[in-house]
Amino acid sequence: MHASRAGRQADPLDLLELDSLLTPDERAVRDAVRTFCDRRVDPHIAEWFEQGEIEDIRGLTKELGELGMLGMHLGVTAVPA
Numbered sequence: 001m002h003a004s005r006a007g008r009q010a011d012p013l014d015l016l017e018l019d020s021l022l023t024p025d026e027r028a029v030r031d032a033v034r035t036f037c038d039r040r041v042d043p044h045i046a047e048w049f050e051q052g053e054i055e056d057i058r059g060l061t062k063e064l065g066e067l068g069m070l071g072m073h074l075g076v077t078a079v080p081a
Contacts, residue, residue: 032067 048054
């Protein structure tokens with residue numbers, strides 16, 4: 001493993017040290033997505049690849065939506081009439 005600029009070991013999940021640019025909320029979203037993928041995607045990814053399809057795509061999509069990972073999140077803005 002390569003050493004980073006400060007002489008520490010590089011984090012294999014953050015080789016470009018991008019975590020330092022994330023807010024705590026952004027890190028929480030990243031962690032939630034990682035946990036979701038560890039639980040719901042990783043165990044099946046090879047099978048889905050071999051089959052060329054995801055058996056329960058609707059269920060998977062629903063779960064992603066429940067995490068807030070689908071669609072745009074817009075704040076309240078004034079729209080000119």
